[in-house]
Amino acid sequence: MLDVGPGTAVRVRGMQPPGHIRTPHYLRGKAGVIERCLGLSGNPEQLAYGLPGASLPLYRVRFTMADIWGARAERPDDTLDAEIYGHWLEETV
Amino acid sequence: MATGWKKPSDMPHDHHDHLSSSGHPYRADNDAPLTYWQTMEIALRELLVEKGVTSQAEIASQIDAMDARSPADGARVVARAWSDPAFRDRLLHDASAASREMGFDIGALRLIAVENTGDVHNIIVCTLCSCYPRNLLGLSPDWYKTREYRSRVVIEPRRVLAEFGLTLPDTTTIRVHDSTADMRYIVIPVRPSGTEHLNEAQLATLVTRDSMIGTAQARAPR
Structure with missing residues (x-):
């Protein structure tokens, strides 16, 4: 499980699991930077089915529009922040 | 000889058919089966x-x-932030605590305030569903929940903002915030110029719902 601080470079895992997922498709596989840590939060992928949700670190990750959309970006250095759970992130170098 | 009497077809409420006994047409109601x-x-x-x-x-x-909750609640929070730098700092640090400090009953809402400046413009969306800080701002506008707004604003925020009547210079960085999990967001718009003499209550009247979503600026004073 990822346990990192603000400024850490990360990548959203490109997984395609079924079920109730709070990681938007358009961010899967994309690289960003931790904007801030939001503490621990119950895993919605379990809570959605009435299961006890494991406590996971929740992060706000900042992506540039170029990171997400490549050459299609309207303005490459505009940004998008999203909340992503730790098990969806891997640290990049 | 004129009698003043008009036959029914000349009556202003004549809609030809499907009239109720009041002379008005029946309005659509909860007529469809439940989903x-x-x-x-x-x-x-x-x-x-x-x-x-x-x-x-x-x-x-x-x-x-x-x-009973309405954008007026959020407007009071923004006006306080414009007027009181220490409150602004607390709002940016923990917007839930700062809102409660003003007496707003926001329940379990976990709120993040993001501040517009001369160089940065923030805009809020929930692409997965329609998350909105309704415990502070009341119910969201219908357009906020549309697939069109939710899908387009993350790809072409500048075009979307232009359609809202807000064209930002290329020197302004746009930060889109997608409420994908537990947090909700409120934008602190830029305090309009020429408002130095206004008190907090007067300032609050300049803060519109859309300016706290990020699809508009705060209103200019009259």
């Missing part, structure tokens, strides 16, 4: 009431409490 989820909601609500978990009165009072 699956409407049926599910009613069944669940009735069970909860039947088992004593809640009551119809409690549900009605919760609906009243939600309807």
Whole structure:
């Protein structure tokens, strides 16, 4: 499980699991930077089915529009922040 | 000889057919069958009431409490932030605590305030569903929940903002915030110029709902 601080470079895992997922498709596989840590939060992928949700670190990750959309970006250095759970992130170098 | 009497076809309320006895056409009402989820909601609500978990009165009072919330609450928070630098800092640090400090009953809302400046413009969306800080701002506008707004604003925020009548210079960085999990967001718009003499209550009248979503700037003073 990822346990990192603000400024850490990360990548959203490109997984395609079924079920109730709070990681938007358009961010899967994309690289960003931790904007801030939001503490621990119950895993919605379990809570959605009435299961006890494991406590996971929740992060706000900042992506540039170029990171997400490549050459299609309207303005490459505009940004998008999203909340992503730790098990969806891997640290990049 | 004129009698003043008009035959029915000349009456202003004549709509040819489908008239109720009042002379007005029937309006569409809850005429369609319930959807699956409407049926599910009613069944669940009735069970909860039947088992004593809640009551119809409690549900009605919760609906009243939600309807009583409005963008005016958020506007007061923004106006305080414009007027009181220490409050602004607390709001940026923990927007839930700062809102409660002003006496707003926001429940379990986990709120993040993001501040517009001369160089940065923030805009809020929930691409997965329609998350909105309704415990502070009341119910969201219909467009906020549309697939069009939700899908386009993350790809072409500048075009979307232009359609809202807000064209930002290329020197302004746009930060889109997608509420994908537990947090909700409120934008602190830029305080309009020429407002130095206004008090907090007057400032609050300049803060519109859309300016706290990020699809507009705060209103200029008259």
